[in-house]
Amino acid sequence: MTKIIAITNHKGGVGKTTSAVNIGAGLARNGKKILLIDIDPQANLSQSLGIKKSDAMLYEAMRNNAVLSPISILENLEIIPSSADLSNLESELSAEAGREYILDEILSPLKSHFDYIFIDCPPSLGLLTINAFTTATEIFIPLQAHYLAIKGLTKIVEVIEKVKKRLNKNLVISGVIITQYDKRKVLHRDVAEKIISYFGEKVFNTRIRDNIALAEAPSTGQDIFRYSQKSYGAEDYANLCQEILKMK
Ligand SMILES: Nc1ncnc2c1ncn2[C@@H]1O[C@H](COP(=O)(O)OP(=O)(O)OP(=O)(O)O)[C@@H](O)[C@H]1O
Numbered sequence: 001m002t003k004i005i006a007i008t009n010h011k012g013g014v015g016k017t018t019s020a021v022n023i024g025a026g027l028a029r030n031g032k033k034i035l036l037i038d039i040d041p042q043a044n045l046s047q048s049l050g051i052k053k054s055d056a057m058l059y060e061a062m063r064n065n066a067v068l069s070p071i072s073i074l075e076n077l078e079i080i081p082s083s084a085d086l087s088n089l090e091s092e093l094s095a096e097a098g099r100e101y102i103l104d105e106i107l108s109p110l111k112s113h114f115d116y117i118f119i120d121c122p123p124s125l126g127l128l129t130i131n132a133f134t135t136a137t138e139i140f141i142p143l144q145a146h147y148l149a150i151k152g153l154t155k156i157v158e159v160i161e162k163v164k165k166r167l168n169k170n171l172v173i174s175g176v177i178i179t180q181y182d183k184r185k186v187l188h189r190d191v192a193e194k195i196i197s198y199f200g201e202k203v204f205n206t207r208i209r210d211n212i213a214l215a216e217a218p219s220t221g222q223d224i225f226r227y228s229q230k231s232y233g234a235e236d237y238a239n240l241c242q243e244i245l246k247m248k
């Protein structure tokens with residue numbers, strides 16, 4: 001069955017997009033058929049993979065039921081890009097019945113073509129993120145090992161619990177990714193412990209280290225494996241992909 005994974009955290013800059021790009025590219029290299037969906041109006045995922053022009057495909061599909069035709073990036077890796085007008089959907093669809101399920105509806109003809117679909121969520125818990133949650137089978141939460149990063153956790157867990165109760169009863173948080181990690185810092189080690197005591201075995205063993213190549217790659221339109229195969233970033237995301245492949 002296709003796994004549909006929303007990568008989410010309403011806190012900004014925690015590594016959602018970096019993880020979507022590099023988990024997607026890493027699994028594609030392992031022969032899995034991957035679709036990445038950029039549902040963030042900032043369009044960082046699209047830009048990170050070299051899509052320079054704004055593409056209203058997802059907006060048109062969510063607004064007017066137009067057909068989605070993913071763009072091929074590499075072997076096994078396709079993307080549905082984003083555009084700034086997605087941010088208008090919240091108000092434009094405020095009177096639409098079933099507006100929480102639109103992404104699920106337009107995605108259904110595509111689902112069976114892929115092994116994994118990853119949705120890169122915006123840093124908010126509004127309608128776009130809720131649409132990702134209703135179509136998702138699982139949720140990954142990237143977290144920085146900072147004190148403030150864990151402060152907002154109860155909020156996101158609360159929203160996910162509500163979606164689970166009312167809109168998508170099978171939804172589970174299945175993975176927590178600790179990002180931009182520096183094991184030499186006591187604070188990072190302490191916060192990582194706290195994250196593990198909160199989420200238990202859902203926390204991936206692989207920590208994504210702070211690595212400049214991960215920050216540089218997007219400006220070249222490449223994932224980390226093409227940009228710098230020997231970087232820590234490539235090593236960490238490759239290890240994370242192996243853990244994901246072993247999940248049920
Ligand atoms: N492990 C890392 N090491 C160094 N830099 C990183 C790492 N992960 C992400 N970055 C950089 O940190 C910034 C934020 O990362 P990213 O865009 O992935 O976060 P995000 O959660 O998607 O942000 P937003 O909430 O704005 O969508 C980017 O400039 C990215 O290149």
Ligand SMILES: [Mg+2]
Nearest residue numbers: 016017040044
């Ligand atoms: Mg992002």
